[in-house]
Ligand code: HEM
């Protein structure tokens with residue numbers, strides 16, 4: 001398949017939906033763990049976070065299937081080779097983290113008495129009530145979310161460098177239109 005100069009409309013739409021959901025998940029995740037236990041506020045944010053997280057899982061799977069079926073546009077040869085390699089590797093790493101963080105979150109919920117829920121609808125619980133296992137999955141979820149956030153910050157900085165410094169239209173090819 002011949003790569004086109006920019007991402008297709010579907011890839012762009014999925015990228016921005018996933019990006020917004022992931023930023024909302026980082027924000028709600030960090031906020032909710034600081035709320036007082038056994039309060040309606042905490043229950044609200046935990047349910048919102050879990051529901052958004054499960055919605056994101058569907059978007060991520062669609063994104064991955066779409067990406068397997070459609071090659072990414074080739075990066076401009078004006079970019080140094082190491083930058084092109086770093087871009088390809090970091091994008092692959094993103095897909096790994098999207099799956100890892102989501103899976104660890106789902107497992108954290110599965111080993112808690114509350115279980116995974118999608119806007120009030122209980123979903124298959126892949127475990128049982130077990131505080132120690134829940135704690136282990138929560139630790140993996142927390143660490144993976146933190147590393148993911150650092151990678152996203154680097155990704156955004158790189159995107160802005162393309163827009164403002166390199167001016168090589170790499171940023172624009174992920175914009176609609
Ligand atoms: C890309 C997807 C996700 C991201 C970026 C994300 C992010 C986060 C963050 C930043 C925290 C706070 C961690 C801390 O500092 O203690 C958190 C906590 C949590 N997340 Fe997620 N999350 C995602 C998906 C999910 C999913 C799918 C579920 C479950 C269905 C989930 C369930 C939880 C739970 C139960 C906690 C609390 C863990 C604890 O008690 O320490 N998350 N998440």
Ligand code: HEM
Pocket residue numbers: 015018019020022023067072075087091092094095152155156159160170171172173174
């Ligand atoms: C917040 C979570 C985000 C995630 C998880 C994410 C993930 C990704 C992934 C996986 C790709 C590669 C697509 C592929 O070829 O398979 C990509 C490309 C891109 N992203 Fe993001 N992104 C996020 C946020 C952002 C933000 C906030 C910006 C802009 C400031 C941005 C700008 C771009 C651009 C310009 C590209 C195209 C790079 C290229 O042409 O190679 N992303 N993103």
